[in-house]
Amino acid sequence: MRFSMVMCKPTAQPLLDAAGLVRRSEMDFLIPWRQKEKVVLILGATGTGKSRLSIDIASRFPVEIVNSDKIQAHKGLDVVTNKITEVEQCGIPHHLLGTIPPDADFTASDFCDSALLAIESIRARGNTPVIVGGSNSYIEALITDSDYRFQSKYECCFLWVDTAMPVLHSFVSKRVDKMVERGMVEEARNFFDPDAEYSRGIWRAIGVPELDFFFRTEKFLDLQARARLLEEAIEEIKNNTCKLAYRQLEKIHRLRNLKGWNLHRMDARPS
Known part of the structure; x- marks a missing residue:
């Protein structure tokens, strides 16, 4: 995946649109042209490499990252929820x-x-916020709630x-296998x-309810039955x-096609 800030070049926004219908605060009316501050939002299905892209951007530009994954926001289960590790965060x-x-x-509220508090603090430090995560309903609420x-x-x-579904299925399978290896x-x-x-909370994470029956019964099973049940989980x-x-x-398709979001598609496959 290749990223360029040309995709996100700043633009000056007129006070009113052609129909004069854009609502602004009273103070906005005192300023004929206002250049908006930039926020980058990375969307994509789980397993496509959103976190990897965010770190790639951060290695080239002064940014800070805001997580928008509702499960990864919770403490604990770092492997189950596949949180980016401290080493991977690169500081x-x-x-x-x-x-x-x-x-x-x-x-979502x-x-x-x-x-918003995080974004304001990031902007105050002169950095650009990069919002990344798989909870698109949270992103939609942030962007569209008046x-x-x-x-x-x-x-x-x-x-x-993004990538083709067969490729994504392969990504997901390999990622889960690596998560098992990591404990x-x-x-x-x-x-x-x-x-x-x-x-409730982090208990909704994929990997927690699926292993429930295995944990309840493993002590009553022989090694072969235990291995089979774990494989099924x-x-x-x-x-x-x-x-x-x-x-x-x-x-994501609904946000693009019905909401009219201008999404820059990036192929998740390694170049």
């Missing part, structure tokens, strides 16, 4: 990553409030990391709670991750 500041208590709800007036304050550069099962076992509520994790990727792609 680039990351906001809203692993900061929310595991059992807490983190709504909560995200918008927290993201209460936040986001589009009147910032010019959005949308980067869409995903052990991490989930240490987190396991037979009384957990899987509709891992396959379910892969299938559910692919289903998530498909839903995310549907959402």
Whole structure:
């Protein structure tokens, strides 16, 4: 994937559109031309390499990264949720990553409030915010909710990391296998709670409910049965991750085709 800030060059925005219908605050009317500050937003299905692209951008430009993944916002289960590691972050500041208590709800409204504060602090340091994550409903709320007036304050550069579904399925399968190698099962076992509520917080993460039956029964099984049950759970994790990727792609297509978002598509396959 190749990225250039030419994609996101600043533009001056007129006070009014051709019909004179763009609403501005009273102070805005005192300024005939206002150049909006830039915000980069990276969209894409899970497994396409959004975090990798964000770090690639950060290695070339003065940016800070704002996480928009609703599950990765929670503390804990770093392998299960596939959070970018401290080493992979390369010293680039990351906001809203692993900061929310595991059992807490983190709504779209909560995200918008927290993201706006992070963006303002990043801009105050002279850096460009890069918002990256797979929770497209959170991105949509931030961009389109009239209460936040986001589009009147910032010019959005949308980067869409994409690839064909068969390729994405292969990406997902290999990624889950690597997560298992990194200790995903052990991490989930240490987190396991037979009384957990899987509709709250980080408990909704793919990889947690799928391993529930295995953890409940493994001590009663012989080695062969245990291995077979674990293999089935891992396959379910892969299938559910692919289903998530498909839903995310549907959402992105809707944002592009119905909302009219100008998305710069970038091929996720290595060049």
